[in-house]
Amino acid sequence: MKMELLDTQAAGLYGEMLAFKEDLHRHPESSFQERRTTELLKEKLAALGLCPVDMGMDTGVVAVLEGERHGKTAALRADIDAIAQTENQNHVVRSETAGLMHGCGHDFHTACLYGAAKLLSARKETLSGRVAFLFQPAEEETQGARTLLDHGLWERMGGKPDCIFGLHNRPELPAGQIAVRNGPIMAGKINFRVILRGRPGHGGSPHKCVDPVVAGAALIDGVQTIVSRSTDPQDALVCAVYSVHTDAPDFFVPSSLSVTGSIRYLRDAAGQRAAQRLRDLAAGVAAAYECQAETQLLPQVPVTRNAASLAEIAECAAAETAGAENVACPPPDMGSEDFAVYGQEVPAFFYWLGSGFPGRENAPWHSPDFCTNDAALPLGAALLARSALLALERL
Structure with missing residues (x-):
């Protein structure tokens, strides 16, 4: 399958990704309590034929796609936990769990990574190398990444990856834009x-x-x-x-x-x-x-720093996915992300994916009014998948 088909195929997954994201949104789970989310992910990834990695943890899922040919290893990560917040009851799709909501968009990230897993699984026969999918618990407590590593993540998945990519929605950017920033991106x-x-x-x-x-x-x-x-x-x-x-x-x-x-x-x-x-x-x-x-x-x-060695790949992946005119470079954000922990061990790159609705003020992360423009889901899936494919080709 050619790279240029990726965006069309991602668009074709929109309905499935949206249904998954909305299911997760209705059933938010707090850090290290993401049991329902974990079971759903295990079922969906097993249906794709991915190899599960036993992490010895109650929550979180790691799975590996083995290409038909030997090559490098790329990792992709999403976070799966929700926050302690009561959602605006006027939202059409809203939390059914009192006092919890996906107020930072981790349901959105999870759906994007699932879409990327589906896109890449369809390319197994032509894939040179391996792709690891990390559905990480407890980002909100900034403990999930360290817990995975302390449980022997790299050893259990067969060695350190050559790179890792992740993304976070950004309500200040309209859907359709991708932010690519070299060096520090989060505090x-x-x-x-x-x-x-x-x-x-x-x-x-x-x-x-x-x-x-x-x-x-x-x-x-x-x-x-x-x-x-x-x-x-x-x-x-x-x-x-x-x-x-x-x-x-x-x-x-x-x-x-x-x-x-x-x-x-x-x-x-x-x-x-x-x-x-x-x-x-x-x-x-x-x-x-x-x-x-x-x-x-x-x-x-630590500071979330994007690796210079991945900058060209990231810029290319973003431009091919959204168009060069839709690649932005806003200043760093003073929020923090435990994706930074992976970057201390392997080259890492973190994107912001526009999730705002154009022409209106969009509520920030952790607000009761927060919501994502889910039209960006296919873009997120294609961006993650393309990043992995380009990394396997060029590293």
Whole structure:
């Protein structure tokens, strides 16, 4: 089968991919709980004759397509979990599980990768090499990729692939466009928790207490200076506090206060500098307010960096799939993706696939109003399949 038939065949899969995506959308599952999704995928991939890889995990599916001729190995990845969010009940197709929704489009990604698996399976007789399909759990917790690797992913599938490709929907881009960006495309992330310990007592005798709430307020204010006064203005950096908790009931002076947040960065040195400034600030504030500080830094994922060695293949795959005029290069996003973990071990490339509806404002990821323009499903399937085929030809 010739490469130019790929887009026509992908368009022919639209109805099947849409039905699968809508089924997943109605039945979202949280990280490491994607059991129904896993069983559906196993059935569908078995029907394509793909070789399953036993990962020894309850959720997630890995399968390999063995070409008739020896060659390289390309891997393709999609994430399968949903988020804790209540969906807008006005959506025609909506979650049937209270408090969960596919609010980041992982159902869309899964349907795209299934479509790519079907396109490539039909080319088995002419395929030189192998293609591994990774339907990964728990991206939302940024733990799924690492868990697969810790379970021996590469060894179980017969060795490291020569490359890996993935995609993420992008509501800011209209359906029909593909974003190709070399180098950093999504941010690394370090979560943090700072615990300030004081001395509780009666609210009417503040001089007999050490109130960690006052110290916490100073810390939160100080955190804002990490970006504004401790970071090169040309460095992209987010350092934000997301929650504050105390160990006392309302209207009492607590003995401790905890502050949680995250640092997101595109340059490793900037992220490490911010982490050290956070430690210094916490220690300084604690000393000033007679508290004790404990700072916990919790690294999550590295920067998602697209490999230079795959740039030409990615640009070609995108241009042949969407047309050169529909290949965009927007700036990096400060969201984080655990696809980055694979990129630490093998050459990796991550696309953004336009999923917005033209002529209207599209809700962002993790919004109750989020939805994808599913007209882009065939484009996603063709993009992933073409990336694998070009990689097997050119690497």
